[in-house]
Amino acid sequence: MATAGISFSPVGPVPFEDVDGELPASERPAPEGIDDGDDHLADMVSSLPSKMEVNLPLKLRLYRGFWLAEIHVPAAVALRRRFVPRPDDVIVASLPKCGTTWLIALTFATMARHVHHPPTSAPASASSHPLHRLNPHQCLPFLEGLFAPVLMPDVSFAETLESYRDDDGGAKIYGPFWDHILGYWHASTEVPDNVLFLRYEELLRDPAGNVRKMARFVGLPFSEAEEEAGTVEAIVELCSLDRMRGFEANRTGYVDAQRKIPRETLFRKGVVGDWVNHMTPEMARRVDDIVADKFSGTGLTFK
């Protein structure tokens, strides 16, 4: 099992109120301190365990079992207490470097296809699809009800995975990796109508099949007419790594010129098994051991 080459991309409306047996969001009391000068919140944040990020000059706080950037904790608290998802909201929840950008592109292109038609016959360069002008992360605000996490800095998946290991010195943002993955894995088996669990390798192996699966999951299955017109293949093509790299939005060398985030942060090789170029056999063995230990008995496997 090539554990270090695995990426995980669970998609789906997360049943917030079910996560830990708390009251439904709509019935929870308003959070103290968020609206009124927030002394309580500041105290709460500074009382949380803290560590530095292993790759970044960033202070993390352990909030509800996960390492978040300290500056994001107040928003996470507010979101947790106040966000009441609508039944048709879709949240793309993927760890950094696990194929988030691709998944957002596919989800956006699929969900927005009746407004922004994927080019089925015209040359892709002639299309006015938003994905030509904006990187996938920037497309999110254009589709109500589709949410996803933030853009991450320039490190590869192998580096990310390696740094998710337990480490006394620091922690990895959004980690522990294993708990994140297992949380969504268990949710996908318990409430399969609400959580769809996808693997990067599966997407690479059968992008069209997985786009169909995702479309059914979000309640927008492809019609016969769409199938005949080649809409699924058009979406896959539109979102392919080569196409994305060449789009106007990504041609400058930066996916975010203002924040100086280089294109390769989002669009690099996109292959399975590149971990051999980043990890020593010893590192790979260690990761394999951790995976075997953490995932044993959970039913979660990778082929």
Ligand SMILES: Nc1ncnc2c1ncn2[C@@H]1O[C@H](COP(=O)(O)OS(=O)(=O)O)[C@@H](OP(=O)(O)O)[C@H]1O
């Ligand atoms: N369209 C498309 N098709 C296939 N693969 C793609 C695509 N877009 C991005 N990628 C690859 O995804 C990896 C980046 O992961 P993320 O998008 O999660 O990064 S980020 O956290 O949002 O910064 C990174 O993988 P690696 O090449 O292994 O580094 C990207 O190359």
